[in-house]
Every structure is written in C-alpha cells, then in structure tokens.
Amino acid sequence: MKVISWIGTISALPRSSTATEATIPLSNEHIQSSSPKLLLSDPCCSLSEIPSSSTASQSQDTSCSTLQSNLSLLTLPSVPSLQKISPESLQVSVSHLCVSSLKPNTCIGCLAVSGDLLYVASGSEINVYSLTNYAHIDAFNGNSSSGSVKSLAFSEGKAFTAHQDSKIRVWQLTPTKRHQHVATLPTVKDRVRRFVLPKNYVRVRRHKKRLWIEHADAVSGLAVRNGLIYSVSWDKCLKVWRASDLRCLESVKAHEDAINAVAVSVDGTVYTAGADRRIRVWGRTSGERRHTLIATLEKHKSAVNALALTSDASVLFSGACDRSILVWEREDSAHHMAVTGALRGHTGAILCLVNISDFLVSGSSDRTVRIWRRGRDSRFCCLTVLEGHERPVKSLVALSDSVSSGSISVCSGSLDGETKVWQVLISNLRSSLSSSDTVRWKF
Template sequence: MSFFPCSCPLSCNKTRSECQKKSTHHQSEPSTSVSLLSQPSLPLVPSLSSPLQSSTVEHQCLATLTDHSSYVSSLALSRKSLFTGSSNGEIRVWPREQPFSSTGNIVGAGSGGVKSLVILGDRLISAHQDHKIRVWKIIDDSNKYKCVATLPTMNDRFTSLFSQKSYVEVRRHKKSTWVHHVDAVSSLALSQDGSLLYSASWDRSFKIWRASDFKCLESIEKAHDDAINAIVVSRDGFCYTGSGDKTIKVWIKKDKSHSLVATLKKHLSAVNALAVSEDGKVLYSGACDRSILVWERLSNGDGDDDELHMTVVGALRGHTKAIMCLAVASDLVLSGSADKSLRVWRRGLLEKDGYSCLAVLEGHTKPVKCLAVSVSGSGSDSNSDYSCMVYSGSLDLSVKVWNLRVSTV
C-alpha cells in the first residue's frame, strides 16, 4: 500500500491511498476547494515582476472548444492540428484553421486519463493514468489514427520477463520489471533531435526510450521521494524533473546513463509544472505555493558538468492559487493556474527590468490545467512585434483559443 502524498492537481493534502479509496482514478473529479488560507507561504525570494512595461499585448479569445465529456488534461500542437487529451482517456484532433471547429474528431481512447501529449514527426505519443504510453499514427488521408505501439513494447516486456536482474523494487515487498511504469505516467518530453523520449511517473521514476523503435534504454528508479509531476529537456541535453517532494532535479547524460548534477530546493509545496527557455539557460517552475520561480543555470566555464549549479533569481507572482501549467514561446512565459486565469509574462530588455505581466486572460470557469502555444512573426527579436496563438485546457471541459499580439513600446 502506498502512503506517498496524493498528487491531485490541487494538492488535496491526503495520502494517495486515502484519495484512491474515493476513486480508482483519483484525478477524475479534482477538487477546486483549495483556499488561500490552506496554501503555503510564498518562497522567500525576490519578486521579478516589474511595474514598468516595455511591451503591450492585445488579446482576444477566438473560440471555445466544448466537445469534451470530461476535463481537458493535456494539449499538443502539430503544424495543422491541435490534439486534446481528456481525463476519461479520450484524445481528439482539431484543425487549427479558422473558423475553429466546434467538434473534434476522436483519435482514440486509452483505459486511463491522458496526462501528457507530444508530437514526434507523423506520430502522436500519449501518456496515461493506466501506467502506459501509446503511440498513434495517421493511417490514411481521411484523418484516421491507429494505435501502432504501446510502451513498454512486447519485445521489451518479453526480454525482461525471465531475467532476475530485470526486476526492481517499486514498493515495499513488491517488484516489477524496470521497463514498466507502475503508476500514472504524468509527463513526456523529447530530446532536441527527437531521438529520445523521456517519460516521468507518479511511481517516482523517469525512463528514457529510443524513439526509432521505442526500446526502453534506461530507467532512473527512485529519482524523487514523491511523485514526479513534470519533466522537460533543454536543447543542450539537460533534463529537469519536478516532484511532489517540493524539489526539482537536474540530470545530464554521461556516457550511456543519466547522472544527477543538481537538486533545487526553494518551493514550499509540490512542483506541478516546468518550462525551459528556448536557449536552455533559464528554467521556470510552478508549484502549489502560487509562485513561478526563475532559475538560471551556471557552470564553471570549463565544460565540467559536475560543477554545474542553478540559482534562483526571483519569482513571478500574481496568481492567487496553485500554478498548474507553464509554456515558453519566444521571450514570453505563459502560466495557467487553479485561480482559473492565464498570465502572460515578458522579460524586460535589460536584466534590471525584470519581468512584466502583460496580460491576464480570464474566461475559464474552473482551473486551467494545460497550455500550448505557437508563435508567428519575428518572435525571436525582443525589439520586434509578433503574434502567437495560445490554447488553454481547463477542468471546465473546454479549450479556449486566444490570439495575442505583442508590441514593443
């Protein structure tokens, strides 16, 4: 029996076993009753929010996609489509062209809620509450999809079944083969070149899979003391994991395995979301303590990763409840919260300018659970104007489509 704290999206302060007595899939009916009085104090780090705005943003909600029968838990974007995953295991695909369709075609359904989605070429990869990872591929021009693989693959399962060395202790007096996740797969990430797939789980482990044939290459067991809620990989290969144990860990691949190079301890409650800047130098972390911490990666300058460390430079504050999701696009940071709102942040031209909250997007009637964003125009230059499309999924069973136009004053 597991006695780890529950990893419900709004931190219900029960043990996982207590929460599971109420529901087999204990995120199917998330509580929205978290009050400010029950939340931890904000971390003792300086605020980076600046009242001086060097930018302005015009925003408009273009559409609300409501054809979901349960809450929207994950989003992914391809060049032409938006994919949405729901807590009942259903995956839908929506064309991104305007006017937006009010009905999304069903890609497929697993037996557990969809926790994360990523796009790899012509394949869609989904992580599920039932401990599995599924690979979907379009089978013809009619926009129909087929599940072409379930991870771990049959070959991985068979080869590990008969070897005693393949079994690891996952709980007290319980063992499983190392290629299996034994709790919900909470997050997926891809390496910069798309050759590796990373999966994180509430079983406290994360695994690395070869994308060409989905063979499990490595499993980091007991990577954290509690459930892992988020995993991201920077363009230069650093892997970050955020956990219910309030920490973020930094990993780097050395030879054929990943090694821990830093443990970040500033949050006062479970870490729910991570995002990394496009140049890989800045990490953003969101937690139930209502703060978004900004970390900068430092090294000794001679390429020795053992000397790498991260320092927290401050926090983005403004949300009144738990941070549920984060996304980075160009020089923007977007955050979704249990307070039902999204916030759009932009870093100033000078380091002393900090970050400005350019907009608060309101319209959802329940917590915002997931985000996806795409930029059009010259968003890489902080002196240029550009626009982006933002997609937000919520516990109110809807996805909202927002258009942002960012201008430099």
C-alpha cells in the first residue's frame, strides 16, 4: 500500500507545457499494461530529482528516493563487471582537492569549455568564467520564454545553445569576450525557403504540423564535427545543420522515445541515446547525402542519458538510469560495436560522462563524481570518488592541466546550483597522457 501511495503522489505533479511522459523503469516481468506513468519535465531525471512542491514533506522525498533505488535493482544489465583491478595494482597514487566553487543563481543544466573559457548554464542564463582564475567574464541568456539551456557547442567563433523551447540560439563571441545573439535555428531565411511547399511539413501530433527543419520539443543535445552541427531532441529526431550558413540539411526520426544524448566520432559516425533504452549508430557512405542506420545497441534496461567516445572512437561509453556504465568496443571497420562489460559503483542514475585519454569521468544522481582508468588488460578501476555536491551531478567537463605534472581538472555542475572545480593528481599520469590530450573534451 505504501508503494501505491508514493506513485499516486508523483503522478499528481502538474504537467508543464513541455512535459514528457516517462514510465517507471521496471523489468519486463514487473510491467503491466496498466502500469502507472510519471509526468516528468526531463525524461532522464530520476525520481530523486523531482522538485518537491511547497506542501511536500521531506519524508515523501526520502520515500521517492528509496523507491527509485529499489526499482533500479531490478534493471541492472546482465553483463559482466570490468572492475577487476585496484589503484594499488596500477601502482598509482591519487589525490584530489576542490579548488574553486562557482554558484550561479539556480541549478546547473550543463557545462562546456571553449578555449580558456568555462560556460555554466543555469536555467536560461549562461555565465562565462575564466579558466585561469575563475573570474566572472560575461552572462547572457535567451528571452523569457526560451526555457532552460540543455546543451552547448562551439564552432567557428560562435556558441550554440540548445533550449527547452525547441530552439537553438547562436551567439557571436566579440573581441571583448562578450556574447551577442546573431541567429535562432531554424533561421528566418531557412523557413521562408521551405514554408510554401506542403511536402516540407510533417505531422507532430494530431491536427498539428511543423516544418521538418523545426524541432517539436526540447533540444536535449548538441555536437559539432567537421563543420556540421548535430542536434537531438525529445521529439525523437536527429537533425544536421551546416555551421557556415546555419541551414538545416537533414532530419531523421532516430528513436521511439525522447533522445537524451548525441556523440560524433572523428570520421562523422553519429551515436544517439534515448529513453527507449537504445543507442543507435548513424553514418554516411561515400556519395550519400543522408545518414542511415548502421546499428542498434541494446543492453541497457532503462533510459540512456549520456555518451562518451574515446579520441579514436574505438570505445563508446554509455550511462543510464540503471546505474551502470556500459563499455562498447568496435569489433571491425564496419562500425559494429559490442558490449564488453559494465562499470558499476554509482548508486544512482548516470547523468553525464566525459572521456580524456584513458580516463573516464562519470556523474550521477547519487551526488558523486567517479574517475575511472583503464588498465592494460582492458579492465577498469575506480581511482577516486569526488564527493561534496548536495544534489545530482548533471554535467561534467574535464581537461588536462599539465602533462608533465600529471594533473587533470574536473568541473562538475549539480542541481544544487554549484559548480565545483576539482584538481586531481595521479602519480603515473605522465606515461599515459600525450600532447594531444591538452585538448578540452565535452560531452
């Protein structure tokens, strides 16, 4: 009876204008045709992330968190664990320290790094900090109806921000390091080019059509590669834009449920992850203009929230609400990926991943950040756990500070409204990092 009362309380949450339905991640044998549904503003948010109303009690929040933890026990992927080595066996010494704390106005939606600037999106506002001394440089935002910022990407001196209102906004970085709004995707020119012909419209719901170049729901992820911008949305579509003229080139119905993440390899292969528990791989052969489906990766038992690729795209990491990080390795030159195992240790949903050299950094709704390292036998170990956030860790960026000193910096953004900057020292890092790893990575 207590479980029924919890579900009833959650289902009574008011639906926002952009709310999306998501089912409780139960295993197949526990799902019935009449199973209750949750009305969440974010398909990848766990029960413990639902903001309580002014009349909700602390005991209800604790009950929801306990329910989510118990349900996730039923949905762990049936793949072997890759955590068979310890930091001692790698002969490394690891230490970490929180060197700075940045506190914008509200919960952190995403982080990104471009050059020597750190971008922190909180709500609809983006604050910009210097990476040298973490001084505040600029703040900019969309209009009052743009909604929260879900993702950031950069190309040719421009910043692209993905918003809850289904738009992508383009900002020009001025010489004084200020950001000026220059366009909104799709652009007016692109709309005018297509609005006359009926074939350019697609049905998004009953009695409602849109131009195919428009997203119909929140834009949840952005990636930039080789002059192209890739956007994914809760409307289940992947779109491709040309960075030079901001024109939409392609739209693909990529998943059966909301898409939460996108990653693009150096050769242009696109990976998308969705609430339908699938990862899909897209590519273009020589001479083709459109992306076609190469493979569908299915091992997770709940919504997939985050993706990260190694620099050579030979290994893909995926994090899901089932609390596990799956490791996929390329088997041949045809982009086929096979799961080799799982990284386990987080006690909550995996919300963000970032890879740098042979290190993987993961953030979770359990409020911690874990740093993993791969050994010589393809096994992994958790080097350290960064603790200090009071709410789920929603976004990460990582960069190498100094190859010679063996230190990396990790910035973690949380729903508690705080961005922590961690200095991590690893004694034997010198032999594993190369000069190419001074490039900043963000997923």
